[in-house]
Amino acid sequence: MAELTQDGRKIGDILLEVKNITLAFGGVKALTNISFDIKEGEIRAIIGPNGAGKSSMLNVISGFYHPQQGEVWFRGQKRGPMRPYEVARQGIARTFQNIALFKGMSTLDNLMTGRITQMHTNILWQALWKGPAEREEIAHREKVERIIDFLGIQAIRKTPVGRLPYGLQKRVELGRALAAEAKLLLLDEPMAGMNLEEKEDMCRFILDVNEEFGTTIALIEHDMGVVMDLSDRVVVLDYGKKLADGTPNEVRNDPAVIEAYLGVGH
Numbered sequence: 001m002a003e004l005t006q007d008g009r010k011i012g013d014i015l016l017e018v019k020n021i022t023l024a025f026g027g028v029k030a031l032t033n034i035s036f037d038i039k040e041g042e043i044r045a046i047i048g049p050n051g052a053g054k055s056s057m058l059n060v061i062s063g064f065y066h067p068q069q070g071e072v073w074f075r076g077q078k079r080g081p082m083r084p085y086e087v088a089r090q091g092i093a094r095t096f097q098n099i100a101l102f103k104g105m106s107t108l109d110n111l112m113t114g115r116i117t118q119m120h121t122n123i124l125w126q127a128l129w130k131g132p133a134e135r136e137e138i139a140h141r142e143k144v145e146r147i148i149d150f151l152g153i154q155a156i157r158k159t160p161v162g163r164l165p166y167g168l169q170k171r172v173e174l175g176r177a178l179a180a181e182a183k184l185l186l187l188d189e190p191m192a193g194m195n196l197e198e199k200e201d202m203c204r205f206i207l208d209v210n211e212e213f214g215t216t217i218a219l220i221e222h223d224m225g226v227v228m229d230l231s232d233r234v235v236v237l238d239y240g241k242k243l244a245d246g247t248p249n250e251v252r253n254d255p256a257v258i259e260a261y262l263g264v265g266h
């Protein structure tokens, strides 16, 4: 059953669910018995003080970490242990806390690498018969050009990304994740290190992606203003445990959340 948000966006059924996830590194428990869901069309934030387990959670969802306990369900199916590229092929794309682009390559080429999960022909096939590979390349190129237009980055399409200012590199990284045409987009601190104007731009792009492509988005963010403005629901972690889960308003007024944040001087 779809529900409508105040601004008229449609939120559908559960797209991804984590159930009782426990993840430890040696003696350090990064996540303890964490459960929550992400619904189709939703913008979902994961927040919490430093070391709360946010990135670990994203790494579990994207297949980089494998929890000792718990289950991940995607599109109604329980997932077996999966490698990150298998998760990506299933329709989950992500960006990283520290930008992970190919710095010497152009914006365009970086975005093309985002198409890899969608490519059908391989190198042998390309060598044997150029036709289909060429047609495929053209189709991928068209998709990437649309993303370049959407993000307003035509002027930097040939620029090596290492030469771009930080805010633009973050935008290219978002573009690469978009190029994968994922159902679920995971953004690890998309506004970290940005000035106010860059943050406002990034917020706009996240909302536009969600509205225009219907992409479900889960993001980790430290800027509370951004989290409260952008997200439909927020899950709060602290010391690897789930502290609260609800609408921005519910979470903002939760005494346990206020305590956790005040306690670490936020």
Ligand SMILES: Nc1ncnc2c1ncn2[C@@H]1O[C@H](COP(=O)(O)OP(=O)(O)OP(=O)(O)O)[C@@H](O)[C@H]1O
Pocket: 025, 028, 029, 030, 048, 049, 050, 051, 052, 053, 054, 055, 056, 057
């Ligand atoms: N690969 C790893 N090896 C060992 N310990 C790890 C690893 N990844 C995370 N941890 C530990 O797990 C805990 C949670 O870390 P995590 O990075 O998930 O927190 P976070 O909420 O994302 O923090 P931050 O806001 O500072 O990025 C920390 O104690 C961290 O040191």
